[in-house]
Amino acid sequence: MMLNESTEYNNIKFVQIIICCYICRKDCRMRFEDILHNGHLWAVVYDGDTQDALTKTFANWLDPGFLEEFFSQNIKDLETYFHITDLDIAIYDTIADAASLSCLIMDIRPEANLDKLFRPLENQRIHEMLLSREKAKGKRTTTHNSWLRLYAIQLERGIYLITGGAIKLTHLMSDREHTLQELRKMEMVRNYLLDNGIIDADGIKEETR
Numbered sequence: 001m002m003l004n005e006s007t008e009y010n011n012i013k014f015v016q017i018i019i020c021c022y023i024c025r026k027d028c029r030m031r032f033e034d035i036l037h038n039g040h041l042w043a044v045v046y047d048g049d050t051q052d053a054l055t056k057t058f059a060n061w062l063d064p065g066f067l068e069e070f071f072s073q074n075i076k077d078l079e080t081y082f083h084i085t086d087l088d089i090a091i092y093d094t095i096a097d098a099a100s101l102s103c104l105i106m107d108i109r110p111e112a113n114l115d116k117l118f119r120p121l122e123n124q125r126i127h128e129m130l131l132s133r134e135k136a137k138g139k140r141t142t143t144h145n146s147w148l149r150l151y152a153i154q155l156e157r158g159i160y161l162i163t164g165g166a167i168k169l170t171h172l173m174s175d176r177e178h179t180l181q182e183l184r185k186m187e188m189v190r191n192y193l194l195d196n197g198i199i200d201a202d203g204i205k206e207e208t209r
Contacts, residue, residue, distance in 0.1 A: 028192050032161065032208055036108050039201055042155070043162040044189055053185075054105075054150070057165035061098035061148065067091045070167060077169035077176070082144050094167065097138040097148050105136065105150065115158050121151070121186070131193055133186050134160065151182050153190055159201045163189045 029047035035054055043052035051059070060066045071078055071090045078084050104117060121133040132154045138146030149168045152160040166173075166182045173179040198204050 028188055030189065030192060032204055034208065035162075036106065038108065039205065040112075040114060040159050041105065041162070042160065042204060044164075044185075046185075052162070053164045054162040057150065057162075058098055058102055061165070061167070062095055064091055064095070067094050074167075074169055074176075081169050081171075082147070084144070093141050093144075094148065097141065097146050101136070101138045101146075101148060101150070113158060114160050118152060118154065118160060130199060131155070131190050133190065149179075149182075151186055153186065153193065155199075155204060156201050161189065161193075161204065 031045045033043050033045055033052040035041045035043050035052070041054075043054035045052045049056065068087060068091060071087050075085075075087070078090055082090075084090055105114070117136040118134040119136070121135050125132075134152045134154050136150040136152070138148035140146055147167050147169055148165070150162060150165045152162045154160055163186045164182050166179045168179050170176055170179070173183050193199065193203075196207065198207055
């Protein structure tokens, strides 16, 4: 019974995401930044924002004040899923993990390959799809798995568009509003790309000219 209720709840959440994105898609405005200036890593700048999604995400993850407020509000999840009760430990681990992940994703060496960082958002996906939703995780610490997630749309092999990021403390993104919001953003960006015929690297380059 509990499994059925959980499945029904997640289905309702998914429908809500689709409805929300359908309502917003016609009024949606955004632009795209070439983060590494080599066409491999892009990030969305949402209407009304002054920073791109990648810069904004890392700024939050490296800000002790932001982290203290976040973990204070989500202390039950931190305790339940990671067995951490000390906010200072959570803040330190987040900043260290964010610094490491930033170095990996901002790597401009010719041999750097973003495909090694990103994985399908849906763990059960077995087939490639157009403008697929992807995630990149931080590295495991000595005591726990990383809770850092970057979310992106794959334009082509090795070419990604960052839509946002989150500190994911629960099993499902639909479990908490801040991760559910990242799902909504991914769907909104994907719809925008499809509506405007942006389906590959050439498409996003043309959009930014």
